[in-house]
Amino acid sequence: MNKKALRLIDLGLHPVLLGSEGDDLKRPLHKGWQTAVYTPDEITRWPAQNNVGIRCGLQRDGCALIVFDFDEEAERIFPTWQWGVAQRFRQPLVIVASARGYHVYFFSEETFPGQTMAGRLVLVNGRRRLVKFIETLGQGRQVVAAGGRHPTGQRYRFLTDTGYGDIPQLSAADYQRLSALSRTFDERPSPPPPGHHKAAPAIAPDHLDGIHNCLDYARRHLGGPEQVERNGDIRFLGQGGLLLTADGRGWYSFSDDTGGGLADLVAWHRAVTKEM
Secondary structure, three states: OOHHHHHHHHOOOOEEEEOOOHHHHHOEOOOOOOOOOOOHHHHOOOOOOOOEEEEOEEOOOOOEEEEEEEOOOHHHHHHHHHHHHHHHOOOOOEEEEOOOOEEEEEEEOOOOEOEEEEEEEEEEOOEEEEEEEEEEEOEOOEEEOOOOEOOOOOEOEEOOOOOHHHOOEEOHHHHHHHHHHHHOOOOOOOOOOOOOOOOOOOOOHHHHOOOOOHHHHHHHHHOOOEEEOOOOOEEEOOOOOEEEOOOOOOEEEOOOOEEEOHHHHHHHHHHHHHHO
8 A cells, every 4th residue: 555645644634646657756647636535445545656746735624735846946046045934934844855956845824826936937949938946836736745756766855854744834924925035036027017917819700710618729720749648638749838628628838837718828829929
């Protein structure tokens, strides 16, 4: 049995079954994992060799889990961020080192969505790519648990003498302070002031003919090979990490860190085509 997953249940956390090799080591295997509540009997049937993730957001005891994820340029950014946290938040941190960076765990009083706190936009082959420095993993996301294997072969491991039973509690004010600190590392252009956002352009009639959702639009106007993820989402290969929900109602671009509905997809596609 997968004892790691059982231990997470004992701690009041929601485990997620991940794969056992390659990129699947970081991917959920079961559909509906975002809301599933697994029992110990179900988890005893999970293979011991598989990685286990922890679902972020609302947990079994009513607390919400939020993880600050340090990825690109972590060795440059994380020590300074950690020092800044020590000046504002005098509790031991629960830190898990990954192959590329660090995960820092907190419980919060309310549920927060995940977002990119800091990063940099770069051009790769004429396309914009978002280099993520600090990202929060909130409701609807999951993180590989300590002890799991990274596709590189390295293990996720606790960096200090702490464990998941030591995750500190953040007040709403604490969360805002940590968010503000994280954004000081952001190198992206400042957003326009309130009231100056451009509305998404209307969809031309020729774009709507026979199109009912994002999936219809992507298949007609983007094309290319598709890959069905284990949770049912559909990835369009060669589009910079474009992922669409199985029902076609939503989409997300990992390269541009943006998403939304059908009108947003049309606007994004037009902007990308213009850039190219």
